[in-house]
Amino acid sequence: MKQITLYIANASLPRQIVPLLTGLSLLAIAGVASPQPTVAQEQIAQNAAPPPSGANSSNATGTYTLGGGDNIRVDIFDLPQLSGNYQIPAGGVIQLPLIGSISIQGLTLEEATTAISNAYAPVLKRPQITVSLQATRPLNVWISGEVNRPGSYSIPLSSGAGNVPSVQFPTLVQAIERAQGVTQIADIRRVEVRRRAGGVGQAQVITFDLWQYLQTGTVSADITLRDGDAIFIPTAPAVNLAEARQIAISTFAPPPSQARTVAVVGEVTRPGRYVVVGGDTLSAQSVQGLPTVTRAIQLAGGLKPQADIRQVQVRRPTSAGSEQIFSVNLWQLLESGDVNQDTILQDGDTIIIPTAAEINPAEISAIADASFSPAKIQINVVGEIVRPGLVEVPTNTSLNQALMAAGGFNSSRAKKSSVELLRLNFDGTVSRRIIQLDFTQGINEQTNPLVRNQDIIVVRRSATAGVVDTVNLILNPTAALLAVPSTGNALLSLLNSLGLIRLPK
Template identity: 55%
Template sequence: MLNTGSLKFLTQPAVGAALLTAVHLIVPSASIAQGQPTSSTQLTVFPNLQTVPASRAQVFPNTQTVPPASQPVSPQIQQPDTNYLLGGGDLIRVNVFEVPEYTGEYQIPPGGAINLPLIGSVTVQGLTTEQAADIITERYRRFLKRPQISINLLSPRPINILVAGEVTRPGSYTLSLQGGAGNNPGVQYPTVLAALTTAQGVTLAADVTKVQLRRKTARSGEQLVTLNLKDIIQTGNTAQDITLRDGDVIVVPTATTFNVAEARNLFAANFAASPTAPRTVAVIGEVYRPGSYIVTAGGTEGGGGLPNVSRAIQLAGGITSQADIRNIKLRRPTRAGTEQTVDINLWQLLQSGDVNQDVIVQDGDTIVIPTATEISPAEATQLATTTLSPARIQVGVVGEVKRPGPVDLQPNSSLNQALLAAGGFNDARARKGVVELVRLNPNGSVTKREVKVDLSQGINEQTNPILRNNDVVLVNRSTLARTGDGLNIIAGPLGIVVNLLRLFGF
């Protein structure tokens, strides 16, 4: 209930106008982010005014809640202070009403102080145009009876910002304004997305749901706003793309977890790093040519497409027969000095078509292909026909075969297939029961072992192992062939006679 005195007080015209002015000041100004209304901007109008929590607020009877006129902004968006703060480089017009000789245009110098008639130097650095006008008004009161001062921003200075964190090129940037200002109100300030694009896009290690915008406010410190740029990708909500002010700092944090599906969506965003930019990636482990490679989108190797893990593996010569494609690791350095580890299962890609497993790579990534602890012959045969394996491998088959020399085989081919590709055993001279398998290991060592050959067996490690690129299969002479060759050497000129005796069965 309002008492009579209070009621009479409120009915006074001057008091009513003051209250209307106060209410007008409390209403937040429209957001600069595509004209959306703010949801959390607060202006303190009266000193010592406390905010009453909603749970304790007094409820008046016969009152109704009026719905907002437009769709409110997502509640997690906190709109920054949109006031323009004057600084060095701005062109302003100081209007002194009814004293035109004191009116003039001024380019604010780097120090932020302008020199005005009668009152001399006035610092306007870091002030809004309204705050600067109030200060100048107070200074002119010494010389003018009722000074009325206004300030117009004719041409704002370029926007100097800092972009840090998970972007391709962190650093300071100067962004130009589009359009005009003052008499030409069509000026357009650059936005957060424009700044990220200028910094060559966010990296794939970024957490775009917690991008921070730090902004200096007029003589009251710094305001921190958290932006969810993922909302732009999913819903097109451009309210997150806030326009910038001079001195703004944008920080893109590093993601604490990695989601393969979201990373692919981020790669396609217009504020991500260029999809065609070359990326230097190291591929180590069970590939035929471990090393560092430049991976790009498109091209001829791998049939074109995205700069992903499978493309990097193809550049490294493809996987070996010992590769474990279920437990591939991708190690990714971050701007924070840490390292992200991404688990990749390319077998899932081959079986179910989960393309998200084929992770997009970025500059500095390392792909580790581990060695399988157990190899399934059926899986090895299937992998040989995929693009993860090289098109062909080459092994050497030497000794007592019909066509000794290098043999081109499909990846993951077996020893029996190599023997048949070389024409099979030289029946009269070959030792058919056992051959020697010579292998050059990745660490530079050479191993040699005997394999008991059984042409009737399928792939198995004991009698018909899977061959690797550059393996050598040595088919030795039989005992009879070695004896005959020895007799030829011993007989010398009589070798022809010995051979004739053998021919006729003597």
């Protein structure tokens, strides 16, 4: 600073003029001591701290707070030896020339500029300082609730092009995608973002309606994230099948190709645990499609004839450790094409196919033709039948139809009033039933039941045929010993030797 000495040379000036000259002299001294910024200086002050703006105006420097990992530059006008680049360490305290330590943790760029200017004020006369953000740290956010992989995620900020690139803050949807999407029971109308605000322990809770975003593409508030945000997605109070399907095909849900392990129990051919993916389970798993209830039933071998497809139950675990139970009506899917009933599965689901209390014969053919029913089943028809042996019939075939598929009775030898039905149960036991035939009746459990896979139908010989066989055996025993039994009769003899049936002597 220049030293200026004021001399009032003419002491004979009027006394009234002396104060005026003194005031003008002081103004001149102030102008010399504090020069006005030049045009170049104003341009430097304006360009030194460009705001890192993103896709939304609220991403300006006023909302970004500094923290450990950020790279900043501190410029002090006309003092390049005191200017420099700094990486903010954990804790937010940096070391500056002349003033030493200063904390800028949690401050915006404007607040950091003010804090550094105040720290330099005792050392420098009217310091002109700018703080600019050179590189941002990754944002650390926590995601919990109804997402497939809850936990902590580090999300880097993306930069644009140019010498002074802009900064794109990650959005709420991008964070959910990193957590592998929401579950099928997520309440996306009440997604909460907890954000640090004010002093220690204080937080601001912001609620977003992602369903509105999914439907209209508009949001009522900014959904860009900040460092330290905690995202919570609550559990929906009930399952809406139509909304669940729309959520499942959105970008913030798991991809259809992602495998899901589910359990299928009840009235299916092979109950157990299965890995379900998108595609046609019966042909190729690589084609497009969604992992739905019917695909899981296909993997389990299809439905049994006694299945109640109106009350298929899905038990779904929640993030809180409980489970939600809801029903789907696959008959409504067959009758009206309501694809919402064929709900998309998530990992850990259990599908329960109940037993129907009453079978409606009119619905049997429709269920048998469905893609989630087995195409064919195999039964054995032995004894006095035209084509004894293994017979392949469509699913949900009745006893009368099975006898016709084997060619019908041997008219001269068969006992046409009744047959014996042998069934292998799932617990390893074998059940035997004598069924009185009535070809005028439709499907019913007493006279015309539905046959199951691996059932054995035994058609006995009539009393007359038994007498004839006995007489022939007495008259020609050698011919009886040399006769080659048919496949059906050989099976009949085997069952007799095992004690499962008793043939007449």
